[in-house]
Amino acid sequence: MARPDAPRHPTEQHRPQVVLGAVTTGLLNTSEPLPLEAARQALALLPGVSADWRRHPIEQVVSPDLFFGLDCKLAVRSGAQPRVIGTARARAVLTAGHVLQGSASVAVVLDASKRRLPWAHYAARTGMVEAINKADPADLVNGFLHGRSGSTVLDLGKTGSYVMSLLDRVPQVDRQARLKTQTCRLLWAAHLREDVEPDGRVEAGDDGVFRVRMSTPSELLPQFVEFCEVLAMHDWLLSALKNAFDRSARRGRRAEDEIDPALSYLGHIWNPTAHLPHEMRWLWQALEDEAQLTWEWQSTLTRVRDKVTLLTRKAIEETLHKESV
């Protein structure tokens, strides 16, 4: 029999039960979207490993996975915070050469060793952390989604932001974004259960943060993560467009300066169903039934385009007027 603390391969019993993640989304800090080739170079964040990419239905480039060492606490709703050690997995995703995401996650193994093992043990299990103390999976899900943050508690949004910030310093990025935008954050947590039908829920918080929870067999996890990335991107798109529309009505400002970049950079990207993995469409549909995101996007876009039409007409009338004088 192996000693209790000796490194072991994940057996049935040592599979992760909970996976936690965060997706941060913002505008790449460039004046123009990156062409595919430049994007592939920029997102090759590890020497010697090239970025994944696809051209259809919209250009998307995904960086290789990066891993970050962790030794921190997990937030719980009650009782002592369990300590976890291991690595977080994170990647950057660039859509349409312009919408940048940092997507970070950790798989939590709950019934592992009772004390910290040599680092080599954790280094061999990438993207996983092992909890040293006992914890209840449901409590971890709630704690992660709703618990208080603090310097000692796992903060995957920070990891996501960090991965995004790596793209601020690459030569392909001119750091002259033409739109004022805010970075959005989405948190997700999956309770892995092989014996259940997948079930999930999306909460739109008052703080503007989407929180997604799911019970799912582990084989669906990649699709679930993709769902969260797609949702985060569309949430960001909507708030960026609304913000541009709002700013176009400001005193002392040319509406075109806000609307033109918003339309040309963001207008064509909305297409949730094309991005979504097939297995996750039901969850998106449930969200649409409740939150009507696509309707909101369409109506915002219509308002923006109507405004452009009006501005154009006004400009034409002014020119005609000048010519006739």
Next chain:
Amino acid sequence: MLVFSSSDKGGTGRSVTSCNLAYRLSLSGQDVAYLDFDFGSPTAGAIFEIPTLERGTPDGGLHSYILGKVAEPVRVDVRVVTERTALKERPPGSGKLSLFPGDVGGAEFHLTNDHIKKAIDLFETVEREFDVAIVDLSAGRSSALDMSLQAVAPKVRPKKADPIRWLLFHRWTTQHVIAASGLLFADNGIIACATNAGFDQRGFRSMVRTIRTAVPDDTAFGKETTAEQEAWLRKSDDILKGLAKARGLGQDLLAGLTPLEPMLLWREQVIMDVDVKRRLAKRATTKAFDELAERIINDDAWEGF
């Protein structure tokens, strides 16, 4: 655009004027962030009448952020959290007004490169979202001041980034003029500190302007001003102007002045147009804030053309 508010002493009107500038700028359509870097006495929450932030936030404020204790600093939409009803309203055409509060019980700290990196990240993030960020610095030569200068130094700031404004607030009295001049020009003053951070002296000086605060006129003597008082006031004002000029704080460096506002003698607050309408505040006060706000964001006005 980043606007830094500095002063040699406390009590100069730096925070109250900066909050009012932030408010007026948002009225004029700018998205404005107010960053309370006066870590020892973060008063912006009180000025915007936010009960929960009267002396800063209990945790996660800018001080905690700079020290690396939290990944993202607390921020609030002033119009949502203020207790003052009139301030809650967002008139059409106006911009956002967000406060990034300091921490209750924050204090001076020993400056390290990590802090400077945090400040660089913070400035970059707020500039990508807001048109203007006003950074209220502690009085005198503080770590917040050093940190700010190093975080916007030419070697770290992209060449084509938005301009920076450096405001120096002082009261319009002999001692305050002398003190402010000292803070700017002394051997270890702001300009020396900026040069150390890598600015060239002339380039940095073109970013600096002074604001003379709470400047009295002859009504300060009361309803019936004597001819002697008027004459005396004019003479004193001239002497002060001479002193300011001799100390390098003359007209060429002047962004503007705020008149003595009785309301502000009782209470640190935002002066709104309704206060003028109700004949509580002087029209001259809101006018001065508006002119300063315009001067700050308009490049030509800033240069004095």
